[in-house]
Amino acid sequence: MNRLLPIFMKLENQPCIVVGGGKIAYQKIKQLLEGEADITVKSPAISEEIRSLPVTIQKTAYQKNDVDGYKLVIAATDDVNVNRQVYEDAQQYGIPVNVVDQPELCSFYMGSVFQDGDVKVAVSTNGKCPSFGKFIRDHIKNMSKGVWGKALEKLALQRVKIINSISSYSQKKQVMEKLVNSTKNKFIPKQVKRGKVFIVGAGPGDPELITVKGLQAIQNADVILHDALVHPHLVFEINPNAEKIFVGKREGKHSVSQATIQSLMIEAANQGKQVVRLKGGDPFIFGRGAEEAEALAKAGITFEVIAGVTAGIGAAAGFGIPLTSRNEAQSTTLITGHQCEKNGKHNWRALAELNSTLVFYMGVKNISEIVSGLIKNGKSSSTPLAIVQNGTMVSQQIFISTLENVEKELEGTNLKTPAVIIIGEVVNHHQRLQKYVTSIPADYVDPVGDFGFDIWKNEVVVA
Ligand SMILES: C[S@@+](CC[C@H](N)C(=O)[O-])C[C@H]1O[C@@H](n2cnc3c(N)ncnc32)[C@H](O)[C@@H]1O
Numbered sequence: 440m441n442r443l444l445p446i447f448m449k450l451e452n453q454p455c456i457v458v459g460g461g462k463i464a465y466q467k468i469k470q471l472l473e474g475e476a477d478i479t480v481k482s483p484a485i486s487e488e489i490r491s492l493p494v495t496i497q498k499t500a501y502q503k504n505d506v507d508g509y510k511l512v513i514a515a516t517d518d519v520n521v522n523r524q525v526y527e528d529a530q531q532y533g534i535p536v537n538v539v540d541q542p543e544l545c546s547f548y549m550g551s552v553f554q555d556g557d558v559k560v561a562v563s564t565n566g567k568c569p570s571f572g573k574f575i576r577d578h579i580k581n582m583s584k585g586v587w588g589k590a591l592e593k594l595a596l597q598r599v600k601i602i603n604s605i606s607s608y609s610q611k612k613q614v615m616e617k618l619v620n621s622t623k624n625k626f627i628p629k630q631v632k633r634g635k636v637f638i639v640g641a642g643p644g645d646p647e648l649i650t651v652k653g654l655q656a657i658q659n660a661d662v663i664l665h666d667a668l669v670h671p672h673l674v675f676e677i678n679p680n681a682e683k684i685f686v687g688k689r690e691g692k693h694s695v696s697q698a699t700i701q702s703l704m705i706e707a708a709n710q711g712k713q714v715v716r717l718k719g720g721d722p723f724i725f726g727r728g729a730e731e732a733e734a735l736a737k738a739g740i741t742f743e744v745i746a747g748v749t750a751g752i753g754a755a756a757g758f759g760i761p762l763t764s765r766n767e768a769q770s771t772t773l774i775t776g777h778q779c780e781k782n783g784k785h786n787w788r789a790l791a792e793l794n795s796t797l798v799f800y801m802g803v804k805n806i807s808e809i810v811s812g813l814i815k816n817g818k819s820s821s822t823p824l825a826i827v828q829n830g831t832m833v834s835q836q837i838f839i840s841t842l843e844n845v846e847k848e849l850e851g852t853n854l855k856t857p858a859v860i861i862i863g864e865v866v867n868h869h870q871r872l873q874k875y876v877t878s879i880p881a882d883y884v885d886p887v888g889d890f891g892f893d894i895w896k897n898e899v900v901v902a
Pocket residue numbers: 643644668718719720721722723724725726748749750751754799800801802827828829830831832856857858859
């Protein structure tokens with residue numbers, strides 16, 4: 440229990456003594472100078488910085504009763520005997536005394552002080568933890584934002600008029616309280632509660648492939664805007680209380696426009712909410728995460744991008760395909776299969792010549808363009824090719840072929856999407872390893888049964 444009585448002392452031109460000439464003494468002198476006290480500093484050694492201050496210097500050791508005649512005493516020496524002597528003398532003369540860092544030798548403490556104009560707030564921790572006092576002082580400073588000093592000036596002017604026009608003390612008090620209350624909105628700076636958006640990569644399908652950071656963002660979210668290919672366990676089971684907004688689009692069925700997704704995120708963040716934009720795979724790989732980041736920045740919203748396992752890498756790993764295996768591939772190229780119509784937009788020659796594993800996303804519809812674009816430009820027609828469907832999901836499947844045979848072999852098969860096409864010698868690893876490599880996707884919920892709708896089928900759900 441803090442039994443100290445907070446009082447603000449008038450020390451202007453009053454004689455005060457600081458015993459000690461080092462760093463701590465300097466800090467205390469600075470505080471006393473704010474009260475415009477008339478300060479004497481007594482110590483055999485006095486620092487340069489103290490000598491530059493407007494104080495009287497006595498370069499001598501403290502002698503018994505030297506405090507006589509002063510109104511306030513501070514001891515800041517590293518000699519316990521001197522400190523005790525100062526304390527005892529001050530007590531004898533009835534002078535308030537503070538021996539720095541020795542609460543048992545203090546009759547007063549100097550709190551952590553916040554000042555804005557004539558507003559002054561001092562925080563006491565009863566000598567227990569001055570650093571915590573400073574923390575509270577800074578918090579008060581943040582709340583004031585430099586407004587309270589000016590507010591006080593205005594109120595003071597109005598107070599003079601009120602005092603002159605009303606005679607009764609209680610009436611004056613009432614009117615002043617009313618005035619302060621009615622104008623407080625002007626001097627309490629509006630706390631603009633700004634939210635944050637986490638653009639999170641959910642991974643390719645298996646809900647356990649999300650990062651720990653991504654999972655934490657979901658746990659803390661107020662709103663989750665989710666795509667079609669995100670596992671329902673991540674969307675619905677991790678944080679049942681969060682508002683869920685389905686904003687998925689698949690195969691050209693644009694259920695929610697990109698502009699709408701962006702404004703939903705911005706609106707929620709502006710309401711001070713923690714928003715998770717949960718995207719399949721990695722947000723920045725063919726995911727329009729870049730556009731979303733740009734839109735947030737433009738709207739002045741803070742955001743964080745949390746990487747995810749992209750589908751090509753997840754799908755390949757699950758089937759034991761090392762995308763950059765030494766001797767077979769110097770690199771891996773992630774390519775969109777969207778823009779291959781009529782062998783037009785891609786630089787097929789460069790892709791054919793690269794010693795790189797090629798991973799096509801969104802390419803199943805355009806497989807004949809991909810095959811012909813590569814073979815025509817010199818890629819060996821016997822190059823192995825794998826199509827991984829529903830990679831890392833319970834229903835994952837792999838279809839193995841070569842560039843020259845794939846179209847023929849696909850005839851009559853029912854290829855499921857989402858799928859990635861992996862082209863390169865590294866695909867052969869799958870054949871060699873398949874007996875031993877197992878990948879067991881986590882399956883907490885049935886994406887159709889448990890939710891009453893098929894999450895993979897682009898149904899719009901706002902939960
Ligand atoms: C719009 S892109 C989004 C890619 C995502 N941002 C990523 O990093 O994986 C969608 C394409 O990713 C691929 N894809 C996504 N999930 C997949 C999965 N589980 N298995 C195979 N391919 C997948 C498909 O090619 C699909 O058409």
